[in-house]
Amino acid sequence: MSAEHLPERAEVLRLAQLSVSFRTATGLVSAAQEVTLSVARGECLGVVGASGAGKSVSFLALLGLLPPNAYVQGSAQFCGAELLGAAARALDRLRGASIGMVFQDPMTSLTPHLTIGKQIAEVVVRHRGVSWAAGRARGEALLTRVHVTDPGRRMGQYPHELSGGMRQRAMIAIALACEPQLLIADEPTTSLDVTIQAQILALLAELKREQGMAMVLITHDLGAVAGVADRVAVMRGGRVIETGPVGVVLKRPRDPYTRALVDCAPQLAPERAPMPDTALAGSEPPLRAVALSLTDVSVEFPVGARWFGRAARLSALRQVSLELAAGESLGVVGESGSGKSTLVRATLQLLRPTTGRVVWMGAALGELPAGELRALRKDLQIIFQDPLGSLDPRLTVGEIVAEPLLVQAPQLTATARAAETAAVLERVGLPARLTGRYPHELSGGECQRVGIARAMILKPRLLVCDEPVSALDTPTQQQIVSLLADLKRESGLSLLFVSHNLALVQRLCERVLVLYLGRMMELGPASQLYAQPLHPYTRELLGAVPIPDPELQPARLSRVLAGEPPSPLNPPSGCAYRTRCPHAIPVCREKVPAWEAVDGARRVACHRWREL
């Protein structure tokens, strides 16, 4: 830990020996210990660490936002004034006015029953003492400032009516309402798609540059820090273990933990993919038996059904065809609303495709009688996105993992089941002592391992992973991805891995399919697709991946494309991507691009792939 004392800098915030502990039934639990940090005007401090490292707690403590059982010691000075122990009234004059705060998950951090306009104007009225009309005018200007499209209409909308990216922009606008001297952003991009993450990070970088305020960016993602922060503090177990300029900490980390963090951060290094054991995928298509095939699968949902007239149809998936060989891994990538989850559900017949066929090992799943399909489900298993939410809270880990056996292998005795459960728990790296625990007692990574054990206990031949790591922090993400890679290698199962982040898919998948608005954009071997993407959308996705390189990332952020996917209810004519595509020409509006084959294994749907 370096002594932070640079008197010539205009220090905005200074934490000295800040410790936080919580009084619980089992005694005092320490959450942060002797944290000493400072942030100056115009500077962005990145605070990095795994979940539970004490990052958020330290900054919530100085704003007096911790629950009443928190016990805070040390000092936190804002522009020379002590914040710890300050009266609520004094804090209320600073919070929202001089110190703005942006939280993770803008859905639950905005008040659901108040319009965006009211929530912005309220802060301006409160701190500036202006009229509501003036507050609303300022609110609209702020929404424009953070690049919210159609700000006049957004003012009258409720949080749930906005997209995730728009919600986060609105929350940033509220934090900026009174031109704070300090902006604290607590995991501002964690629950967002990778493209929207990049847009929000680009916005933060722009605000830092143009507003000249001090900024604290709390995140578990080193890539986020690399593009925005000037200095980095790495936290572990409640302590700051390393601080320094971003270039030094990320490029030449001194602490071994920092080095491990840097090493496990998702990168887009071509030599890393595919992993050595999956080197089968070259320029030639793998010569393995086809296990799963989808032919022209489309899924439509009726929406807004009325008493009279026909309901509108939402096309969630449009004519998707793909083949997956035994033992092969295919990554499916796209933003929210791209049809990834619909594809997963249609594949597993959790949802009947409107048209098209899904064939598994020669059997058309849609035509099987219910009993046969149920027996076949033993081979087709799934891991879900929400690690905790997908586990029954009333069952113990052992019961959750053994449950599929009760259905698919009812002949097993209780001892045989227990033995199988113990074996599979060991295989996914869960200690046997967790068998009797309940899901809420486990960490996110442990919960996801339970989900994997539950899927693996039936020895499936296809494992479908629906965003299995997007709710986890980066180090845990990498552990889960490595586990999946090991399982695939050892048991030769086929893997369908769905994610919004191309960097995660790269570690695991031999081939990648890119979806946009339910349509196929590009398909190809991972090595080629990453080295030389053909579709502009694939390029946008690659450009959005935050890489932990402070020399490259700021420039990458400045090239981030604006725009969000259009509504699938009203998709653009011709090429679905044309409204966001920087290379769109008139023909893209008129004609749907063909699904063209490019040198054998690759396919792309773009009018201009040859020229670009």
Added chain:
Amino acid sequence: MLRYALRRIGGLIPTLFVIVTLSFCVVRLAPGGPFDQEQTLTPLVRANLDRLYGLDQPLSVQYGHYLRGLLHGDFGPSLSQRDFTVSELIAQGLPVSVVIGLCAILLALLIGIPAGIAAATWRNQGADHGLTVFAALAVALPSFVTGPLFALVFALTLHWLPVAGWEPGAPRYLVLPVLTLALPVAAHLARLTRVSLLEVLRSPWIRSARARGLGGARVLWRHALRPALLPAVSYLGPALAYVVTGSLVVETVFGLPGTGRYLVQGAIDRDYPLVMGMIIVYGALLLIFNLVADLLYGWLDPRVRHE
């Protein structure tokens, strides 16, 4: 919001129809008939009575006849109180019951919700503990205990109010029955409000409202209260059901000429039209109350409106 309301109102009619049909069948399923207890009847007189009230006809015909009457607002004649039609009986008793019931619910809302807010605000302090104990007692004690108890204290000992009885236009006769009915509802509302407000106060958006320096009062009234009222609002429907069934006891204890006794006495007498009439009136009241609760729900939580 208006379309949401209209859609919900449109949904009431089929529900009411199902209530009418089901209760028509269930009422006739009960063994015995309206004239079984009148032992002096000769078979001929009995047959004549049955013919007069259409009871000799097949059930389907009786059902059709009844529905036709309903559409004209006619609940039919009472079989046990033969000088009156069901409509006349309801017109006599309902105003008393409705006034008492609505006053009780209003009083319960006025006491219960502020008490719940106070308990949540001063959590684990004297007011909160006191309210918790008091609310548990109020929920646990049945109205045939609290009713006479109130009469004993406020009427017989303190002489503030009449012991029982009814005089049109004299509100002092209403006080004790309303208080008796409102007490458990108020206690329940207070507990619901307290728990849900505490839950909302722990939510991320409250933390972020506090991070904007909005101050305790504004965070409580503007950001926390509306979603915290949702459970209390959902309880309004069941509360009305309680008040309706509870009115039998309260009207008996305080000697009020309401409709509470009609349902029970009508069922014992196999007075089909009277029981049906009461079920339909109570059913309609409940449906309207649930509708009001749903509309309030839509106002409290904008997400509901869009589903």
